Amino acid sequence: MACLPGALPALALRRWLGLGVFMLLCLSLGYALEKKVVKSKVGEKVFLPCCHEIPSSDSLQNYRVYWQKNTTEVVLAYAEGKKMPQQERYENRTGMDVRNLTLWISPVEILDNGPYQCVVQHRKHSQNSVVVCDETVTLFVTADFSKPNVTVEKRFKTCESTVMVVSCSSHGGFPKPKISGALNNVSVVWNTSSVSKSSLGLYNVTGQLWLNVTKDVSFTCSVEYNGFLKSTSLLLKNKNDCVVPTVPPSYNVITASSIIIIIFLLAITLAAKYLPRHVCSHCCKPQDSVEEDVKESMKPPVSSKVTRETSSV
Known part of the structure; x- marks a missing residue:
């Protein structure tokens, strides 16, 4: 029981060390995965890293380098420092750094999308070639869509x-x-x-x-x-520019209105024809009769004396 207090810190230390190692491995794996995927756009120049770098004390003449796509297409290859035949569509638009063996492609095309494999063989003096590097890197090509x-x-x-x-x-x-x-x-x-x-x-x-x-x-x-x-x-936009149409009157309304208008016109015509004659026959006199009535009214009255004389005669 006396050993327990000392054992607990040691166990905790081991756990922390294990967790730290695990995190370092995760970070290293993430970095490696990140290096294996390269993104580029159509028309750009892209660089694909290889998994080996030739030391300054050595030269490309002692190596064989193969860059291939889908393990079937030879993109670029060197043997003992000399360039080897390649696929026609990669000619004049590919190249390689002679030290870090990075492959570049320019301009990038849609068909370049996919995995690329870098294989490096090293030969020392008369010894057989030894594979020192074999790794795949994926090129992910994008092309911008036009504005919708x-x-x-x-x-x-x-x-x-x-x-x-x-x-x-x-x-x-x-x-x-x-x-x-x-x-x-x-x-x-x-x-x-x-x-x-x-x-x-x-x-x-x-x-x-x-x-x-x-x-x-x-x-x-x-x-x-x-x-x-x-x-x-x-x-x-929903432009509400409608004009409500005028509803035409029905046939019955048109007929009734026409009858009323006709009756009204007939009434006016009859009134204009008969009403003036009726008024003149009762109220008006000829001009000569009017003048005689005026003269008669202006005569002096006959005196009573004349009247008596006339009576006696």
Whole structure:
């Protein structure tokens, strides 16, 4: 029991040492894996590291170096310091550093995508060649897609909404992309989408969406590939410029209105024809009668004396 206090720190120390070694191994493995993958874009110049470096005290004449792709295509090779035949498509666009044996390719093409193997053999004096290095590095090639092109076609319109067909397309990229759409930052599912591949290995992608737009909304099309993202946004407007048409009167209303107008015109015509005659026959006199009545009223009255004389005679 007396040994327990001293044993516990030793056990803890061992655990810490084991954990430290494990972390170093993980970091070393991660670094090695990171070195084995090289990313490049179409048209760039890329460098692929080899697993061996020739010391300054030695020379390329004592080595055989093979850079091959998919273990079948000879990309670049040297034997005793002399360049060996290679695949035709790698001619004039590949090279190698004579010390660290790094392979460079320029310009990079889509077909260059894939694993490359560096094999190094060393021969000392008259001894047989010994493999001192055999390692694979993967070249991951990408090509930028064009900025998504968004077009809108209006199929049907009412005063409340507009039916639109929204199309999005992008081309000339690698690797195979993922196309997505969003309305006001909310993801939508394409009605139709397609991805095609050209003879050069480049991808073209399209998507089509049917929408019933009742108000202005923002549409975004995005193309994602190998961690890269390209997007285009467009405001879809539902312009409410409808004019409510005037409802024509019914046949019965037109008929009734016509009858009323005709009766009204007949009434005016009859009134104009008969009403003036009726008034003149009762209220008006000829001009001569009026003048006689005036003269008669202006005569002096006959005196009573004259009247008595007349009576006596």
